[in-house]
Amino acid sequence: MTSVPQPVWLRHSDGSPVAASLVRGLNEQHIELWRAHWYPAREAALSKQAASGQKLPEHARWDWERKLRKVTGLLGFAGYAIECDGIPQGLMLLDLNQTAKVSKQKGKPLVYVQYVEVAPWNSELLVKPIRYRGVGSLLIRAAIERSIDEEFHGRVGLVALPQAEGFYRNTIGMTDLGPQLEAQGLRYFELTEAQAKAFVAKTGG
Amino acid sequence: MREKERAKKTMTLNLSDEEMSVVESLAREKDLSKTALIRQALRLYQAVDVRRARGDKLMVENDETKEKSELVLL
Numbered sequence: 001m002t003s004v005p006q007p008v009w010l011r012h013s014d015g016s017p018v019a020a021s022l023v024r025g026l027n028e029q030h031i032e033l034w035r036a037h038w039y040p041a042r043e044a045a046l047s048k049q050a051a052s053g054q055k056l057p058e059h060a061r062w063d064w065e066r067k068l069r070k071v072t073g074l075l076g077f078a079g080y081a082i083e084c085d086g087i088p089q090g091l092m093l094l095d096l097n098q099t100a101k102v103s104k105q106k107g108k109p110l111v112y113v114q115y116v117e118v119a120p121w122n123s124e125l126l127v128k129p130i131r132y133r134g135v136g137s138l139l140i141r142a143a144i145e146r147s148i149d150e151e152f153h154g155r156v157g158l159v160a161l162p163q164a165e166g167f168y169r170n171t172i173g174m175t176d177l178g179p180q181l182e183a184q185g186l187r188y189f190e191l192t193e194a195q196a197k198a199f200v201a202k203t204g205g
Numbered sequence: 206m207r208e209k210e211r212a213k214k215t216m217t218l219n220l221s222d223e224e225m226s227v228v229e230s231l232a233r234e235k236d237l238s239k240t241a242l243i244r245q246a247l248r249l250y251q252a253v254d255v256r257r258a259r260g261d262k263l264m265v266e267n268d269e270t271k272e273k274s275e276l277v278l279l
Contacts, residue, residue, distance in 0.1 A: 074255065076248040097248055108236050109245055151241040 008138050010084060013129040018084060020132075022142055026068055026079030030088055034064045037087050038119055045126040057125040057163060062117055064091055077114075080142050082135050090135035092116040094143055100155050102175055102190045110155035110190070111147040116140070125163060136164075140172055141203055144196045154196025159183040173199055218243070 007019040023030075046060055071077035076097040081088040098112035118135040120126050143156050159180060160168050165187055168174045174189035191199070220228065232242045253263055263276040 074248075074252060076252045096245075097252055107234075150244075151237050153236065 008082065010082070010089065010132040010134045010138070012132065018132065020082050020084035020089060020138075022138065023081040023083055023088075024078070024142075024146075026081060026091070026093075030079070030081055030091070031065045031068060033087055034091070038064070042120040042126065045120050049126070057123070057161075062115065064115075064117075067093060067115055078146060080139060080146075082138050084132065088119065089122055089132055090116070090118045090139050092139040092143065094146060096146075096150060098157060100157065100190060101177055101188065102192055105155055105190075105192060108155065109150070109152050110157050111143050111150065111152055113140070113143050113156060113158035116143075116158070136167060137171065137203065141200065144191065144200060147196065153193040154191065154200070155193060156191040156196065157188065158190075159186045159188050161186065165189075 006021055008022050009017045010020045012018055042060070046056055049056060068079060071079075071093065076095060078094045078096060080092040080094070082090040092113060093115045095112040095114045096109075098110055100106055100108050100110045116136065116139050119131075121131045122133070122135050124130055140156070144154050147154050147156050156174075158168065158174075165176070168189045169176055172189075172191065173195050174191045175195070177188045177190060179185045180188045228239050228242060231237075232239050235242060235245075237245065257263065264273050265276050266273045
């Protein structure tokens with residue numbers, strides 16, 4: 001079994017490193033922390049944006065409490081958090097029941113990233129400067145490691161919100177399969193075994 | 206929802222030749238070990254069972270014709 005080495009490292013906005021931990025499996029405490037910290041921070045940032053007439057980010061109203069409760073007890077879903085300062089800095093929900101679409105791995109199982117989000121204070125769409133960088137990459141790295149653990153060879157798929165397309169295409173190195181009718185026209189991205197290996201090597205594998 | 210310690214437990218599975226042949230064939234096709242295949246099957250079975258217990262129907266759709274039909278399970 002592979003694993004992401006602990007601690008994991010985030011960066012302050014000045015580039016200095018900060019130790020964090022990757023938590024596999026989410027529970028009531030994460031829901032409480034989301035409600036106590038993320039929710040008010042997000043609402044404050046959104047009110048500011050709305051007052052200045054800015055367009056709100058696409059994931060502006062994600063409700064993690066509802067998302068997590070919906071899949072409680074299901075083996076096909078797995079939650080992850082990056083924690084620092086005793087608070088989740090990013091959350092991710094994986095679906096382990098999906099299959100690949102890229103032709104050379106079509107029909108083979110993959111880890112599907114159903115939701116991934118960084119805390120409001122780590123999102124450049126909401127605040128500047130952000131508190132910690134690198135949360136999204138660490139979560140995607142965790143999805144790849146889970147895929148390897150499940151014998152899916154690093155295959156990962158996801159539907160990207162428009163503001164995140166560049167991150168998945170350029171930073172992670174995923175294949176862009178274009179807009180998907182069943183995902184309201186959002187673009188589907190997939191990581192092959194070779195692309196997963198390249199990303200792991202790039203991020204200290 | 207926190208996952209228990211990922212220590213694995215071992216069980217013996219008694220399968221007929223025909224069943225084993227299907228397990229081996231699917232494992233090859235999906236690029237999985239037999240253990241990983243059974244684990245995947247369990248996840249899917251649970252997902253279907255939970256939805257059916259809620260009163261949902263299991264539908265399948267042909268990718269090309271878009272024809273939908275109900276998958277009837279006993």
